[in-house]
Amino acid sequence: MTSTALTTPRLGPFETVLPPIDAARAAFAISRSQVWPDALDRRLLTSIMGLCERAVFASNTVEGLGHREIERPPLAGTAVLLMLRRPLLYRWLEAVTGCAPITDVEGRVVRTWPRPGDELAWHDDLNGKGRRLGITIGLGSNAYEGGLFEMRARPGKEPLIQFRHDAAGTALVFEVSSRCEHRVHPLVAGGPRQVFTGWFLG
Ligand SMILES: O=C(O)CCC(=O)C(=O)O
Numbered sequence: 001m002t003s004t005a006l007t008t009p010r011l012g013p014f015e016t017v018l019p020p021i022d023a024a025r026a027a028f029a030i031s032r033s034q035v036w037p038d039a040l041d042r043r044l045l046t047s048i049m050g051l052c053e054r055a056v057f058a059s060n061t062v063e064g065l066g067h068r069e070i071e072r073p074p075l076a077g078t079a080v081l082l083m084l085r086r087p088l089l090y091r092w093l094e095a096v097t098g099c100a101p102i103t104d105v106e107g108r109v110v111r112t113w114p115r116p117g118d119e120l121a122w123h124d125d126l127n128g129k130g131r132r133l134g135i136t137i138g139l140g141s142n143a144y145e146g147g148l149f150e151m152r153a154r155p156g157k158e159p160l161i162q163f164r165h166d167a168a169g170t171a172l173v174f175e176v177s178s179r180c181e182h183r184v185h186p187l188v189a190g191g192p193r194q195v196f197t198g199w200f201l202g
């Protein structure tokens with residue numbers, strides 16, 4: 001693929017625009033993450049948020065880490081996956097992050113409420129499935145306090161990013177490796193905090 005093709009890729013029928021590759025690569029090198037505004041086209045985002053409003057969520061406890069709810073059956077989650085399962089996006093991610101090859105993506109919609117236990121403690125997402133990068137996309141329409149996503153380096157614990165999903169449709173892509181770990185803070189008020197959370201595999 002030529003560098004011209006990589007600088008302005010557009011995804012799918014909605015022609016979602018990926019951020020310019022050089023700036024994205026520079027941002028990722030510093031914070032091991034990259035914010036991708038408007039990752040979902042507005043029309044698609046509206047449909048997916050509509051699916052989320054009608055969705056059923058099941059309680060899910062992650063042993064030793066915390067609790068959240070997961071969309072079951074995964075209707076909105078599957079719609080997001082269809083958007084992300086694109087070789088052009090995989091090539092963009094490989095060029096931006098240096099994580100290669102990317103061959104697949106998995107994920108689902110999760111939500112947390114301001115109640116005891118709804119949070120995720122420090123973890124690395126390394127579970128043997130070939131996870132190379134994490135992605136979260138804001139899908140909520142209710143404001144909330146707390147609920148920060150935080151990532152730090154290992155072993156030194158230097159802070160890398162703190163990110164709050166305030167704008168629906170914005171994606172955060174972050175490194176999954178033994179060099180870093182992340183957590184999600186509990187909500188203090190408002191919400192629910194509702195995000196698609198997934199992984200690019202390779
Ligand atoms: O909710 C998030 O922002 C990230 C969730 C997460 O880290 C996970 O599901 O492993």
Ligand SMILES: [Fe+2]
Binds near residue numbers: 124125134
């Ligand atoms: Fe995680």
